[in-house]
Structures are given as C-alpha cells and as structure tokens.
Amino acid sequence: MKLKSYHALLLAVFVCITLVLPACSDVEAGFNEVCINLGDEPPTLDPQLVYDVVPMRVINAVFEGLCRKDKEGLPVPGAAERWEISEDKLTYTFYIRKDAKWSNGTPVTAKDFKDAWMRALDPEPQYHEPAFMANLFFCIKGAEAYAYGEGKAEDVAVDVVDDRTLRVTLVQPTPYFLDLVCNSVYMPVNKEFYDKQISGDISNYGTEAEAILGNGPFTVQEWNHDENIVLVKNDTYWNADVINLEKIDFKMIRDNTAAINSFKSGEIDMIEITDRMLAAELENSNCRVEAYNSGIVEYVTLNNEDPVLCNVNIRKALSYALDRKTLVEKILNDGSKEAYGFVSPIVAGYNGKFRQQAGDLFKDNDIDTARKLLEKGLDELGISEMPKIVFLVNDTELSKRDAQVLKDMWKKSLDVDVELQVMSFDAMAEKMMSKDYQMALLTWSADYNDPLAYLDVFSSKSFYNVAFYSNNQFEELLDRAIREIDDKSRMELLIKAEQIAMDDMAVCPLYFIANSYAVNNRVKGLVRGSSAIQDIDMYWTYVE
Amino acid sequence: MLKRLASFLITMWLVVTLTFIFIRCLPGSPFNSDKMVHPQILSNLNTKYGLDKPFHEQYLRYMQNLVKGDLGISMIYKNRSVSSIIKRAFPVSLDLGIRAVLLAAFVGLLLGLISALFTNKAQDHIISAITMISVSLPGFVVGTLLQYLLCYRLSVLIYNITKVRFNIFPNTGWEGFRSTVVPTIALAAGVMGIVAKMLRSSLKDVMNQDYIVMSRAKGLNKREVVFRHALKNALLPLLSISGPLVSSIIMGSFVIENIFSIPGLGRYFVSSVQDKDYTMVLGLSVFSVFIVVLINTLTDILYAIVDPRVRIEPKDRLGA
Amino acid sequence: MLFSIKTTVRTVLKSKLAWAGAVILIVIAVMAIAAPAFSPFDGYSHDTDSIFLKPMSKGHWFGTDEFGRDLFVRVWQGARISLAIGILAAIIQMVIGTLYGGMSGLFGGTVDEVMMRLADALYSIPDLILVVLITMAMGNSCFSVILALSVTGWTSTARVVRGQTLMLKEMDFVRAAKAFGAGRWYIMFKHILPNCRGQILVSLMLNVPSAVFAESTLSFLGLGIKPPDASWGTLVNEGFKYSNITYHPWVIFLPLFFIAITMISLNILGDEFKKALDSKH
C-alpha cells in the first residue's frame, strides 16, 4: 500500500541525516590549550565585588595584586617588586615594578591600587553595590570608620608616595597582611578605563568581556554567559615568558553527572571527585587523581545560650559520642581528615604547622564517657530526659548527607532525637543571627592563612560568633596575641586560646574537608591551593 | 480585540502583585547566599537596593519602573539588567523549544496516525506501549539516560574502535547542530507521547462521526477518508491543548537545560527564587505572562483558521 | 456525557489492560503498607560497613544505599510518601478545581470573567516559581510539597468543570429545576456536579500521576521531602547525586522502575475511564 513506501522514504531520510552530520573538527582541545569546568556562571568579574570561589578562579588568572601566591600558597612579589615593613610592623611600603602593565599597555601605578581599595570601602558607591569583602580592609587604619560612614575618605591610611610607591599603615601588627593583599578585593583598577564603562547610573565594568581590563597573565577574549569564558595569554604581562598556556576555556557545567561524562569523553581536562568508585576507575585510565586540603573545617555550631545546650557537659557528650573516623573513612573517603581541633592543618604556625604544634584537643567515639557526661549535664539542668533537638542544615547535597550520618550516630549512641530542618543558607543565617536555633551544620574557611582567621569565630566581638560563646580568659588571650609582635609567643597564646575554646566545646568540629580531583595526563603543572583566590592556579600549567 | 487587551493587563497586574507579595514573605535575603556578610555591609547593600524602604513604597517604585518598561537590575548578577539577561537567554530556550515541539509534533502525529489507521493491530499496540512509557518517565531520567548512552557511551565506543577521541554528540554545551540533537530528543520525548495519545483518541472519535459515513458512501477509500476528512477534524482538540503545552516548553525546561548545560532561560526560574533575586523573579513572571498570553492568542487564531465554525458566525446564514 | 458511574466502571473493567493496571496498583498499595514490616531492617539506621551492597546480599533484598540503609524498606516507605503526596495533591486539586470551576460557570457574566482572569493569572505564573516559593517558605515537609503541587494544578480541573457547567446550564432539566424555583446552590449540587462526576473522576485519575511526576522532579531540584525520609523521587535523585549510573545502577533503577509502573498503570486506568466516559453518549 502507498503508506508502506512512505515509511521507507522517511527512514532513508533519517539515516542519511545522521551520516552527513559528523563531518566536523576533532573535539580534543588544541595543543597548549586547557578546558576547565568552572561549575557555574560567575555573577560578576569585577574583583572588588566578587565573594565566592567561582569568579575568583577567573580573577586569579586575569588580575594580579601587589603580591601573588606561589605553589605552596605563600605570598611572593606580584605587581610589587619589593616591600619594606617598619619596625613596629605597622607600616608597609610597596615598590611597584617598572614593567607591570595593564593588558592595554598602560603602566600599573600606585594610584590604581588606592582607587580600587577606596572604591571597595565606599559605603554608598554610585555606580555599583558596596563590596561584599570590604571587611578584609578593616585592618588598615581608618578603613572601618570610613566603611561605617563615620570616617572620611582622607583618613584611610593609604598614601601614594609617587607613581610606583604605596605606603599603608595598619591599626595593629598583622603578620598575615601580605597574605591578605593577594585577595581579589585588593586587586587594582584602571580608573580611566573604569570611567569609560559607566552608562547611565550603572557601570558595566566586569559584566562583559570587553568591559574587563586586567594586569594578570591572561586576558578575557570571550564571555558567552552561562556557556563558557575563553582566556588567552596576555603578552604585556611582566612575567609573560614564564606562562606556557596559550588559551584557557572555562566551561560552565552545573550537573555533576554531566561533568563526569564530559571528563570521561575528554571534553574537559579536570573533574571534582565525590565518589570513591569514580576515583578508583579514573586512577587506571589516563589521568592523575590528586587531593589537597581545602582549609575548610566542617563543624556543628551549638547555640550556647540555648536552655539545653548551654550546659558544657551536654555539648561534650554530643561531641564525644560521634565517630569521626568512620564518617571520614567509610562515608566520605575523599581524603578528608577528622578534626579534633578547630584550626585547619594547612595553617602556618611558628616554623611548622599550627595543628601539629597544637595537637588533638579531645578524643571521640567514647560512648560511655559521653553517656556519663550526658547524665551529669541533665542532672545539672534538672531535667530527666534529653528533649528533641532541631538541627538546621542548608540544602546542598553534601550537608544533607553529613546531617543524616550525625543524626543516626546520635540516635544510636546517646538515643538523642535530632530533627533535621533543611533550608537555604541565607534563611539559616537569619535564624542563627536572631538566636532562634539550637544546632546548625556550617563550614568555615579563612580568608588568610593565620590561626586568628579561625579563632575569630569564638571571639565575642566578631559577628561570626553565632554560637554566642563568651569566655573572658579566651578574650584576654586573644587580645594579647593580637598585640604581640614576637611570632613565637603569639603562636603560644593562640594555641592556649584554642585549648580553652575546645575545653568548653563551644562548637563541635567534625572534619577538615579535602577536595580530590582528577586531571587529564596531558595537563601538567596545574596547582590547586587552599585559599579561595588560588583555588585553581594556572600560572605554571603546561600541556605535553 | 480590546477585551483581550484589557484581560491581558489585568492578568499581568495580578501576577506581578501576587509574586511581589509571595517573594517578600520568604525568609533570608539575596546577599547571604554563600557566606554571612558583615552586618554593616549588609545594611549598605539593603539601602543601595532600596530594600530598607517600607513594603508599599518598594511596590510603587517597582510598578512605576515596570510601566516605563524597566525591569530593574538583578541582585545576584551584579549590574546586569534583568531584560538583558532575558534577551540573551530566551532565544536559546526558544530555539531548543521549537526544535522539540517540531520533533514531538512530527513524530507524535506520525505515531498517532499509524496507530489510528491500523487500530487494534500489532502497530497500534506497540505504539500505544511506547507512548505510555514516554508519558510516564520523568524528564530528568530521560535526559540523564540519553546523555549517558548517546553522548558518553557512544564516544567511548568510537574511541575503542577507531582510537580517535571523537564525539558525535557532545555531552554539554549549545553550539553547532550536533550539540542540539540529544537535548531536543530528551525534551521532545515527553511531549511526543501526549501528542500521539491525544491524536489517536480524537481520530478514533472522528472516525465514527456521520460525515465519515457520508465520505465512505461517496466511494472514498480508507486513506482518502482519513487524510481528506478525518485528520483536519482530529487536529482540533490537539490545537486546543497545544497552547499551554508549547508555552511551557518554549520558556525552557529547567531539567534538560541543567543536564545539558544549555544557556537557556529555564534554569533562572529556579535559581532566581532560590537565590531570592527579587527583581529577576518578577521580571521572569512578567515575561512568562507575556509569552503565555501571546501563545494562547496565536493558538486561538490558528484554531479559528482551521475551524470555520469559530470564524464565521452562523447568523449570516443563507436562506430559511 | 450523560451516564451513571456504575455502568462506566463496568465498561472499564471489561478491558484487560485496565485490569492489569488496577492489579498493579493494588499490589503496590498493599506492599507499601505491609512490606516494611517483613524486613528485619528499618529504613533509617546506617550501617557503615555495608554501603552500596548489591541486591539480595546480606539479607538486603534490594541492596543498600550510600549510608548502608536497606533499600527494600526505603523503597516501600518511599512508596507511602509518593502515593500519599500524589493522591492528596490530586484530591485537593480536584476539590478546589471543581468548586472554583462550578461557581464561575454557574454565576456566569462578570463573576465568571473575574474568576477566569484570576485562574489565568495563577496559571501563567511559571509553576516552578510558585512551587519553589511555597516549599522554601514552609520548609519542605510532606504538607508543603502537597500544598505546592495543588496550588498550581487545579486550574486545568477548573477549566474542565466550568466548560461542563456552562453546557449543563443550558440543559432543560436545569431549566425545569429553575421553573420549580430552585436556588443556585441546589442546582449546583443536585444537577451540575452529579453530571460532572465523570469528568472530575477522569481529571482526578490523570492528576495523580502528574502529581507523583511533579514530586519526583521537585526532589531532583533538591526541594522534595526533607531527609532522612525519602519519596521515590528523592531516592532516584540521591542515586544520581551520590553515585554514578555505572557503579550502583540498582540504587537508581529500582525506585525508577516503581515510579514508571505506577505511572503507567495510573495512566492506563485514566485513559480507560476517559474512553468509557466519551463513548457513553
């Protein structure tokens, strides 16, 4: 019948479409070209307004602050050739190198840095919103007052001595200031280029490829929103000969399964690993599996003013009842380490790592002491039985996973009922700041490599102290450490401070997160650091 | 025509007001999404975006801007206006949507036609089984499976055979025809089932209408009866449901765009609410009302063209 | 369209397909209630040294998930949640839709116009935005998911019932009742609704699978039921997120299989009812 022939015709057409189709180029990235999964569309590429890891990966390649981080994450000269630190460690003078240039050839001057920093601190900026990370400048004299709108711009102690010299005066000796200076918010801005990008009452600076001018090793060639960002080598960069890569293609693949498929079919060169089996499979195919400690600590914050959790014994019971070893080895098994202290192992102490010197501050998986402590705590509070506790969890897959493990451990060991409440992070933040919570699962990462960045969580003056923990002895130790010039004694004071916090079990640390990832063998020299700005550093990357 | 415009404006006003109230009663703020921001900086941010003003003042200010056609700037994507984001993202969703609708319509009609022509024979049962499955599988499962099989497994297969790293269908991305094939199939899979099922049942109804008996009495064979008389009538119910169906696909399906990382508008519907990007959510609602009403009007016009009973009033009848 | 329910049920059960659908549903319902009692495990306790076990190993009939929890029990607990959400959401959608559609059809004129505009407005707000709003505002308990699904789904039932009411209003038996001096509500509940039972039932039958469908998509967005409870959708979603298809396929495909056959049987029953209903007149 006629219809049958109609079928055959249709089939023939369909087949030849699929045959004609595959006449196109090899998908393998070209020589000296790398393809990385950025993970999401960066909200902006204006260094002052950036606050999370995704845009910082691009900023790190396109801009360069006064200092830069080397492979081990220590600050090394960047746009500044050298610097001098005064006796009282309050005044820093930076000397900018002659051949430090913007990618359009104009030289980088001290004024560029001052303009950028003042722009970030401005409480009522005209063309953009206030910078999120402005609080990193508060160690500079007059900066905090200016940001609060009380002080004036002139009082901020940042002076341009001449075109290539910048002097900064701090409020108190800050050994980690050079570390701070590598952060994205400290990056310079070319004012003249910036003013050209203003249209109406909004500045397009940092929203499109053409509206970005950087002084780093790469420049933004193309930005297809939600699709990819293409960076090419910046020849005007002062250290251009060290850079080997010609082109970087940042793809934006949000779905984890899709990313894994792309990596295995060779479309992207690096993939985050969350599943042990995937790591095992990738090990024997042509890529290297590596892991690095991200400097992030996962912990349960306890509301110290909660009628039940105000009792230190109950807090200790909850902490000791957990079995961090099983959690890390059996559930996570991605290289993370159990945390028996709060400060991350990567933090530098006095000639050596702080964690090694401070050591483990408590033991866990000790069910009988935990039960005894629980009973003791309940007696002190005069209640017979442990009430149900509400546990806030944000809606990412990893925190939901960890929360379920903790809930099960507490149920099995102390027969304590914990009710999980899943909500978005900002809803949680609001509840925590208004003390309307009992327990919450949080992560803490430092903006600079110093124990203070972590111990800040316990100081009653810091607004990050959502545990509302206050201990005068701890405060006093912290104040002395801040003013202490000598590194050795400063570190001893900080170790004792952490000891006190952990004895009170203000928060219950769980583990130090390690990120494991796999890289295609053809890509060498790709560095992954612990601080956000150096999450992916392609300064030294080359392709075989 | 005026009546339709008036009802469009009322619907638009209702949508904006309802969404404005809904989004405001969500806990949290757009600026705390990853890290807790310093309280002083938070208050500076709120003054900048006018969030500290009383509720009705914000509403009035937004309505004034809306009337001027300015949807404001996004609170998450710094200094990018909502309309520029929509203008950039919507064409991609539209492109994917149209391909999916065409594929679904073509295959759906074909399957529906064949199963109606060969009722209760083998073809009919196979096709109804296929349509039943395609309707029952959730979108994200179909998407993920297709990506896994067609993109990844295929490339591994080729690699093992030809030792050349060559992907016929790239896993993600949206440039070039090849990267559109698998997402289109995934998006069209669900719709195909609905179209085929609908056409099959409406064709069956039409086949026992009186004018079909007349057409057989005229001596037309089965194929002529179906193609000349039955098909046009059977398409009417399909047209009436196509309005909402097409508009939901055109505006981008979050699931498929998320799996295949397609830079479409679909993902913003979810992420803008989760990030509490107030201006973006309102902008999207306004835009979606516009699209839904536009497509409904188009389907009504199409319906009037196909069905003369709607177009020509019986009152100007001929003779007694 | 003028028929009585008993005769329709009889015609529906004549077809073999409908029988198969009905049997599958009954089996699933029974298993959902009874099955967890048979297994020694409860769906919540973790067992860290038996993670991702293959089905039928160490007493776990369906194997275990990423925490070592028994999948057999979790699947059937998931069945309870998924079906409960599907059915409750569908019922709420039906009730709101019927009353709304009936009233707007019966009153007619300006009231009808305004109500339809409101329905259009709710209909054109992208339902993803509404659903996400509600689940975020009320935390994601079962109740908030049901409310979210029913708020967006009732407009289609309302449209069907309104169309039916407008048609029935012109019927003579409604005119006869008016001649007797019957009030609007009397006409609504005595004459209009009994004759809409067919359409209402069919839209209910078809709303249940779409509600289960929507719930599983919701969990894919991470907005579904809060852990440690899990619906079928959450199980499939966790399967995708915590492991890849190639390593532990059973974690994904078992709940998926049950979603598929439940949806298929519900769709079959819905279609058979629709067919029996349309061929009546």
Place this chain on the structure above:
Amino acid sequence: MDTILRIKDFSLSFKGKKILDNINMSVSKGEILAVVGESGSGKSMLARSVLGLNSPDVFDIKGKIFFDDRDINSLPEKELTKIRGAKIGMVFQEPLSYLNPVIKMASQLTEPLNKHKKINKRKAAQLMEDFLRKLNINDPLQYMKSYPHQLSGGMAQRGVIAMNSSCEPELIIADEPTSSIDVIVQYSIIKLIKDLARLQGTSVIFITHDLQLAAKIADRVAVISKGRIVEEGDVQEVLKNPRTNETAQLLNACIAERAQETGVKRKALLEIRDLRMHFKSGNNINRALDGVSLTVYEGETLGILGESGCGKSTLSRIITRIQRPTSGKVLFEGTDIFSIKDYSKIVQMIFQDSITSMNPQMRIEDIVAEGIDILYGKSRQERTKDVIECLKRVGLDKSIKDRFPHQLSGGQRQRVGIARALITNPKILICDEPTSYLDTVSQKHMLDLFMKLKNEINLTYIFITHNIRILGNISDRIAVMHKGRIVEIGTRDEIVFNPVHPYTKMLIDASIKDEDYFAESLFQTDDSACNSCGCKYHALCKRTAEKCRQESPALINIEGEHFVACHLF
C-alpha cells in the same frame, strides 16, 4: 422493467440480536420504492447494507444483495468503493451532521465527480454550479464557497442531492431525507427527488416513518416492522385496504382528524402585555420577542404556531419565569408573575427533548418528586405516594420509579416529564413541542393523554409547535407567530380553514394542501433589513405596500375571536 437491485433472504444481526430477518425485495429501473416503518424497525440498517457500509467483522451478515447481478456482500472493499457514489448514491437524514463542518461545500460536493468521473476540481465545480442552479438555489457561487454550518437544513439537503445525482447513479437511497427539516421546505425536497426519478430514470429507495408522505412520492411501498417486511405492494392499493395491523396502525396515526368540541370558559387566567426580549449578540441586537400581547383563558388549549426561530420557545421560558423579559409584563389573575410566591404551583412546563429534560443521574421517583421537594419537604412515604399517583395518572406503572431515565423509551420518558409537571398540580401547562421527537404512533398516544388529562383535572394548555396537523387536532384557539410577533389569533377552524394573514395562508397551504406555493420566492435573503420597523413579513408577502415597510401593523379584530395584524384589513 428490469430489476437493478434484488435482495434475496438477507438477514443481519449484531451480537446475537437480530436486526434484519430474511428480507426479500427488489427495485426495478426508474421505480421509487418507499420503505415505511416505525423508528427502530431496521430500515436504516437495510439502506446501509445495500451500500456495504456495515462491515462484516462487526455484524454477521447472511444472504445476498444483487446489484447489476453482482453480490454486494461478497465484493472486496476495492470494488465497493467503485460502486459507492458512482452507481449507488445515498442521502441521509440530518444533512448538517453528514457534511464535514471544516471543509467548504465546493470541495465536498465535487469529490464524487472528481473520484469517479476523473474530472478535475475546477471543472467539477462549474458542473456542480449548473446542477445547483437547476435545483433553484439562486446564488450557487456563494453556496459553494460557504461552510455547512452557514446553510439551513433544506439548503444543505439540496446540495447533497445535487452531489448524488451529479454522477448519474442508477439507484439513490434516501434515508428519511425530510424528517429533520422545517415543514415548509420538506415539500420542495420531495418534489426534487420525484423529478430526479422521472427525468433521469434513477430508481429511488425512499425510507420514512410517515406513510402519508410515502403515498405522495412512491410507486410501490414496503412496510417493515421489527426487521421483517410485513407488507409490500402498490401505494394506493396498500393505502385503501391495509392487510396487516402494523400498516393499519401507521395509517390511522396521521390521517384521522378529530374535531373536538370543548366549552370555552371566559375567565382570563394569564395576560401577556407587550412582552419584549432582546439578546445582544456581537454588535447587532436579536429581537427574539418584539411586543407580544396575549390572553390565555381558563380551561382552553391555546396553540402557538410558528417556524423555528420565531421566539415561541423564548415566550415559554418567560412565562415559566426561567428568564426575565427585557420589558413588558406577564400577569396571572392580575398580579405580576415575578412577585408570586410558589409560582410552580401555577405554571409548569414540558420540554421538547425528553433525554435532556431529565437529570440522568436521578431515579424517576426523585425526578418526578423534585417539584414538591423544592417547595416543602414532605415525608418519605407521602412523597412516594404522590409520585405513584402521578405516574398512574399518566399511564405509567409504579415499578418504573426506581429506574434511570436512559432505561426508558422515548414515549415513557415524555410521560415522566408530564408526571413531573403535574406533581405540584399546576393550573397552566406549557408544552414546548412535546411530540416532535416522537414517531407518528407514539405522537398519537401522547395527544390522547393530553386530552384525557384536560378533561380530568381542568388544565389550561399552551401548546407550542410548528406542526399544524397536531394543533388542528387539539387546540381551541391558535396564535400564529412570525419573527417575535403575533400576526394572527383565532379559533382553530378560522385559522385552519380561512386564514387571513398571508403568512398564515402560506403555512397552512404548505403543510396541508401540499402545494408548491412559494418555491421560487423562498430564498430571498434580505429579511434582516426590516428588523426594526414595519411588518416583518413584508419582504416575502405577495401584496406588500409601502405602508407595510414603515409601520408595524397592530392586532385588529375582524370578527368574534379573530384578530390579525396586517395593513390590508
């Protein structure tokens, strides 16, 4: 004459139920055979099996149908498509539902020519236009361009006939071609079919339930009842002395005219004063009722006669308070009906289509008792007692009360409708075309019932119909309505035997004296112009004067009960 169609002991059954039981029949060339039978006697099924439309896998078919000495039942589908439309044409009952609503008339009507005679579309269209002009459709070009829903029943049926005859088939089967068309147009269709047979020599099988209609057109007649042919023979001979009682029953159902003498009491019950009802549709106003004034006296049967669309149904809806008029008053014994409490005790209504007038979900008992349920709740037993009593009064057995409407026959359902109206024992009963859906036999039973009830409980009837024969039978006075106005009122004899108003004359002549009174003038179209002023019938009236166009005539009394609204008097 040689026979072109011979049906030899043909029988057909569906799922075991016998529909046609060994039919033997033959049709010779140029002959018109009428097949007459009650509805449900299987006559339509016979027509369809001649064309082979009843597929063997649904019905089990025995016996042979010879056409051009080839057996239709054994021919393959390919061969059958060559016969259908070319050799045998078919005309169906509802012209509008048998035409494809979404396709222009041109492409539908030219399909047989295009397929069988291989004439291309354009030439076939021209051929069809000449055909239509011959069937006095005065604007064939416009006709071909329009869609089925734009045509009236009569126009559409003419098109179908033209289509069938365009291929000069040897046999045309007409399955009740006129029963769903206005009585006026019916005659012109019958005349058309008669000419077809005489001029082109096509033989015709004319299927109907109205023996009198068959007598007018056919040479031979075959009476069919419950699937079997009970009588066959020459038309006049069967009419004079019917051998079987089925034929007798068919005969007396429609011929007998019974004069009925009823005393007319003079008490005015219902007064209608200058009633107007205007519907706004699009941008023009449809004047359904345009100033109707009428008085109904106690105990009388007032007949309201008019074509479809003259506003008689709107009138009935206003009297029963289902709709409010735009202006004008309806008084019952002097008080406005909209201010009377428990109005259902005074006026009740019986509807045309018994299927839609009853809620299919309710049992008969609840349907009948609805009147008293709404007025005042009665106890269970009392309510059932009332229902049984009403059912008995309309001649229905009480066992029926637990059944559902779709389990009853048309006649029984109509009786339940009456019982429902009587439950509140009203004074006035408005019947809106109660018998038009029934076939002639059950029509007769229904009219007898009305007469019985009138004598028993002194009811006043307002009987609305377009069928003059029925009104001739039962009504005391008749009011003739045209386009929302009453053109003439008078006693039954004055209206039937000496109608005065030209429009009434036309109505009477068309249906009783069956003359082709107005064939050519029927299709003047522009009657909407005079919607507002003047006499609405002036466009079609034989003796229109200028005055008629400007000013609308008032009802003037000629003599006694006889009023007329026309400027000629």
